[in-house]
Amino acid sequence: MDLKHIIKEYNTLCEDNDWQVFHTPKNLASAVAVSASKILQHYQWITEEESITLGRIPQSRERIEAEISETFFYLLALANRTGIDFEQAIANKARKDARDYQGAPD
Amino acid sequence: MDLKHIIKEYNTLCEDNDWQVFHTPKNLASAVAVSASKILQHYQWITEEESITLGRIPQSRERIEAEISETFFYLLALANRTGIDFEQAIANKARKDARDYQGAPD
Amino acid sequence: MDLKHIIKEYNTLCEDNDWQVFHTPKNLASAVAVSASKILQHYQWITEEESITLGRIPQSRERIEAEISETFFYLLALANRTGIDFEQAIANKARKDARDYQGAPD
Amino acid sequence: MDLKHIIKEYNTLCEDNDWQVFHTPKNLASAVAVSASKILQHYQWITEEESITLGRIPQSRERIEAEISETFFYLLALANRTGIDFEQAIANKARKDARDYQGAPD
Numbered sequence: 001m002d003l004k005h006i007i008k009e010y011n012t013l014c015e016d017n018d019w020q021v022f023h024t025p026k027n028l029a030s031a032v033a034v035s036a037s038k039i040l041q042h043y044q045w046i047t048e049e050e051s052i053t054l055g056r057i058p059q060s061r062e063r064i065e066a067e068i069s070e071t072f073f074y075l076l077a078l079a080n081r082t083g084i085d086f087e088q089a090i091a092n093k094a095r096k097d098a099r100d101y102q103g104a105p106d
Numbered sequence: 107m108d109l110k111h112i113i114k115e116y117n118t119l120c121e122d123n124d125w126q127v128f129h130t131p132k133n134l135a136s137a138v139a140v141s142a143s144k145i146l147q148h149y150q151w152i153t154e155e156e157s158i159t160l161g162r163i164p165q166s167r168e169r170i171e172a173e174i175s176e177t178f179f180y181l182l183a184l185a186n187r188t189g190i191d192f193e194q195a196i197a198n199k200a201r202k203d204a205r206d207y208q209g210a211p212d
Numbered sequence: 213m214d215l216k217h218i219i220k221e222y223n224t225l226c227e228d229n230d231w232q233v234f235h236t237p238k239n240l241a242s243a244v245a246v247s248a249s250k251i252l253q254h255y256q257w258i259t260e261e262e263s264i265t266l267g268r269i270p271q272s273r274e275r276i277e278a279e280i281s282e283t284f285f286y287l288l289a290l291a292n293r294t295g296i297d298f299e300q301a302i303a304n305k306a307r308k309d310a311r312d313y314q315g316a317p318d
Numbered sequence: 319m320d321l322k323h324i325i326k327e328y329n330t331l332c333e334d335n336d337w338q339v340f341h342t343p344k345n346l347a348s349a350v351a352v353s354a355s356k357i358l359q360h361y362q363w364i365t366e367e368e369s370i371t372l373g374r375i376p377q378s379r380e381r382i383e384a385e386i387s388e389t390f391f392y393l394l395a396l397a398n399r400t401g402i403d404f405e406q407a408i409a410n411k412a413r414k415d416a417r418d419y420q421g422a423p424d
Contacts, residue, residue: 001193003109006200017207022257026149026157030256032177033351036142037249039184043132044242045234048365051132055188065190068181069199071138075174075181078145082161084171087107093175094112101123128363136362139245143355150348151340153260213405215321218412229419238361238369244389248354251396255344263344267400277402280393281411283350287386287393290357294373296383299319305387306324313335 003087010076020081028078035071039064109193116182126187134184141177145170215299222288232293240290247283251276321405328394338399346396353389357382 014023042064043051055061079086120129148170149157161167185192226235254276255263267273291298332341360382361369373379397404 001109001197003107003112006109006196009200009204013203013207024154024157025160026152026154027257029146029149029157030252030348030351033139033142033146033348033355034249034253034256036139036177037246037351040135040139040242041246043135044239044246046132048130048132051130051135052187054131055190061188061190064188065185065195066199068185068190068192069195071142072178072181072196073199073203075178079171079174081158082167082170084161084167084174086174089171089175090112090178091107093172093179094115097119097179098115101119133362136242136245136358139242139249140355140359140362143245143352146348147352150345150352213321213409215319215324218321218408221412221416225415225419236366236369237372238364238366241358241361241369245351245354245358248351248389252347252351255347258344260342260344263342263347264399266343267402273400273402276400277397277407278411280397280402280404281407283354284390284393284408285411285415287390291383291386293370294379294382296373296379296386298386301383301387302324302390303319305384305391306327309331309391310327313331 007076007080007086010073011080014077014080019077023077023081025078025081028074028081031074032071032078035067035074039067039071113182113186113192116179117186120183120186125183129183129187131184131187134180134187137180138177138184141173141180145173145177219288219292219298222285223292226289226292231289235289235293237290237293240286240293243286244283244290247279247286251279251283325394325398325404328391329398332395332398337395341395341399343396343399346392346399349392350389350396353385353392357385357389 014020042054042060046054055064076086078084079089120126148160148166152160161170182192184190185195226232254266254272258266267276288298290296291301332338360372360378364372373382394404396402397407
């Protein structure tokens, strides 16, 4: 899947719905944190072992999937509104990790 | 950029470094929430207006960029460890949003 | 109100209900973060000005009040399970703040 | 310790330092979430068992103690700025919990 395409479509969606007025970086940073905590809520009282099998329960997996996606799109919107090239950002991080942890050349 | 490629490389990185032992869904859900809050920390005491221009300060933008990327890769790892196809998940969400907010056909 | 009394009663409640098994510090730290984010959820899309008057809406105030209390009791449980004297901890912090910000003697 | 006294002193501290301008409910809700996540950061990669003994390491305990106190005072400020009587709120919650979980009379 082409990430560039996903990003472009999402930005168009935000503009078409005039979400920009709510989508200030301050608000989006809160939205990322809030949706991330909704994911965590599924795991707060279960053991690490139980957490490994939670994804096998379709209802739980679907809710976690929806919240992961929501968190992702808020991250995307935050990057966009902060002048950060999301694609470039994760490519840089992947390269840095490869260098730091896999002995890949600079 | 091909998201499939990024995902595959990241999963290889995790396996090669034996991170799986720490990367239980429970731990990764905490890591997503913690790194999301690090982003929020930049914005907690500034106004919405100030938050719009924060990204113009190179040092702030670079730190926010690093934290957005970190949050993204933890989301990716969590999806992977929960049996969720990340690519499919965000494609589904994009389709759902288009349907809900842009009158796109089902 | 005597904080010592509140703390003692809460610890008894936890013991009487055998919550200790779930109340590991790791879990309680997640519970604190999750309940804190539920508070934040009320504020994520409104302006700072709107946030000042939100407490005047009885239904919102009651929900925020319940979530503030919930977060407080998880903090209390976490302190208790970590060998931290909660009362002493906040007394120390109050003294430190007075020293740092009000010129109070050491 | 008298909670009423702690609350009064903290409110005076905030007023004397003109923190009110930053202490909007929206900002304080973020501050609560951010400081709560700093607590969680200590626990994200350790097991529940390890989390039980973490408090025995003085350096860790001191940092967690400082972050618990910080989260508590932000909760206090948020309650104050939202027209919530903190003392009353936790008394209500304690009474409700006793009723729900200990068969105490209404």
